[in-house]
Amino acid sequence: MLSAVKMEGHELPDWSGSGYYGETECYTANMNPISGYMSAPGMTGTSHMNAHYMNPVEVTHSSVPAGMAQIHGAAVQTPGLGSMSPISPPPYGNMPGMRPVYGQACSIRSREPKPYRRSYTHAKPPYSYISLISMAIQQSGSKMLTLNEIYQWIMDLFPFYRQNQQRWQNSIRHSLSFNDCFIKVPRSPDKPGKGSFWALHPDSGNMFENGCYLRRQKRFKSGKKAGNADKEAAGKPGSGGGSVTSTGSGSDSPQSPSSSSPHSSKRTGVELKAHRGEPLPPSPVRAPSPLAHPQHLFPHHHHHHPLLLQEAPHLKPDHYHLHPPFSHPFSINNLMFEPQQHKLEPLAPYGGYGCPAKSGLDPAHSDTSYYHGVYGRSLMNST
């Protein structure tokens, strides 16, 4: 069974000669014997895994001691997506979001020091742009970020994205505009600047089933309109579709769309996506008002995404008890700090990764380089 995700090194023609993608360009999605991970919905891309991409010696699967999950789960309560698990077995040994509970997490690593380990650090993360954006927004204190802050967050966390910025940033912008799960929040007058804030749509909470941030099971489509697609189409003169991207065959999707092609339906770019004629959800970000600031409107939530918990009853804490969400290797749990721990116990033992903490900036700007945790202790400590 393949158990890693291709790192897509091939898609970097301009890096071809750099040596970044020598041979081990992959993130091991599940080097953990808990093979169930790989059967998790949304866990895709495994078929791309080329065996030679993997180096069994490199992987850190066994660096997860028994009981780690419990400890980790207790330590990290993910503030954010309801689909994310409060319990997070750490498949990577240590992720940036993980506290260094286990110093021995790297104990397995160095049976055979390999010179090419560094290549991990610039491998393409297995997360989609939508995932990255979602994560960035989720972990921000205000639950919304400017475009540039999103850029910075991604670059801080993933050195990979310090390269070819024009390309992926264009994709980020496209994702923000194109996907209904992101909404634009106008700047308040006291925060002048360029561009709006971007937040997650209140109902976008379960885009990533089981907390897996690799690929959404279905595209989020705004509105509680299971049958609004027609109306949307009608309200889109000149547009090929009318509604936003289709989310599937429609039969099993609560957000059943009607458009035929992902690109056939275009939105007009109205802020907060109020352009489709459907009433906006009763969410704070719904009014394009300078006061529309999620943080202000959800002052009492810190560790749970306010939007999600208020708008998606099925994601409320009770839900966790009855139906504990699946803990996924690519869960944001494994990537993010719990905010308070974050501040008290920043990870910075591997400054070599050039993720200078940008204290004073948005919470998004923290030294949480993905690789610090993912491969930091277990792989990068070999010198």
Next chain:
DNA sequence: CACTGTTTAGTTGGTA
């Protein structure tokens, strides 16, 4: 002018 945001178009890969 650079950045931001929208839109169109094409491609690739996963899944039913």
Next chain:
DNA sequence: TACCAACTAAACAGTG
């Protein structure tokens, strides 16, 4: 195989 999610490129407009 069709459909869909995601990625990429690019054109274009608006804005600070």
